[in-house]
Amino acid sequence: MPLIRETILTTADKQGRIHIAPLGLIAEGEDWIIAPFRPSTTLDNLLAVPFATASHTDDVRVFAGCLTGRHDWPTAAAEEVPVPRLAGALSHAELAVVEITDDPQRPRLRSRVVRTVTHAPFQGFNRAQAAVLEAAILVSRLHMLPRDKIEREMAYLKSAVEKTAGPREIEAWGWLAEKLQAHFAS
Numbered sequence: 001m002p003l004i005r006e007t008i009l010t011t012a013d014k015q016g017r018i019h020i021a022p023l024g025l026i027a028e029g030e031d032w033i034i035a036p037f038r039p040s041t042t043l044d045n046l047l048a049v050p051f052a053t054a055s056h057t058d059d060v061r062v063f064a065g066c067l068t069g070r071h072d073w074p075t076a077a078a079e080e081v082p083v084p085r086l087a088g089a090l091s092h093a094e095l096a097v098v099e100i101t102d103d104p105q106r107p108r109l110r111s112r113v114v115r116t117v118t119h120a121p122f123q124g125f126n127r128a129q130a131a132v133l134e135a136a137i138l139v140s141r142l143h144m145l146p147r148d149k150i151e152r153e154m155a156y157l158k159s160a161v162e163k164t165a166g167p168r169e170i171e172a173w174g175w176l177a178e179k180l181q182a183h184f185a186s
Contacts, residue, residue, distance in 0.1 A: 011045035055086035128165035
């Protein structure tokens with residue numbers, strides 16, 4: 001199995017409108033593979049403007065927020081690519097797409113790291129942050145996973161949130177729980 005690093009990926013369309021989305025980047029040698037599912041704004045943007053920034057953050061609200069309709073996160077200019085980074089990132093990598101392998105479901109865009117920058121120290125995750133990240137991945141796959149699997153995993157993850165969460169993790173968990181409740185009610 002490959003290493004997958006969960007990031008906040010920022011892309012832009014030809015008009016400069018940015019799109020912020022959580023996405024796991026797949027390690028392949030010194031490159032990163034961006035593999036968004038079709039259809040997606042991320043994919044459309046990368047085909048139009050083949051650059052991205054991968055922001056690394058310990059604020060799990062960004063992951064949860066992007067999946068629950070909260071896309072307005074502050075950004076800052078990148079130095080080597082025409083796509084901004086997440087302003088609150090602990091670090092970021094600026095990426096240039098160098099090869100595209102088409103696929104009807106999930107194209108693979110090989111991306112070269114143009115620049116990496118560290119902005120603040122990483123002081124570790126608590127269990128609630130990891131639980132929110134896993135819950136966000138479940139929410140991103142509501143259309144692919146059976147309801148009972150999602151409910152079992154969310155029940156297990158809830159324990160870590162109840163025991164170790166700070167205010168940010170509680171807020172993020174609440175957003176994801178609301179999204180699940182609305183999805184299952186429909």
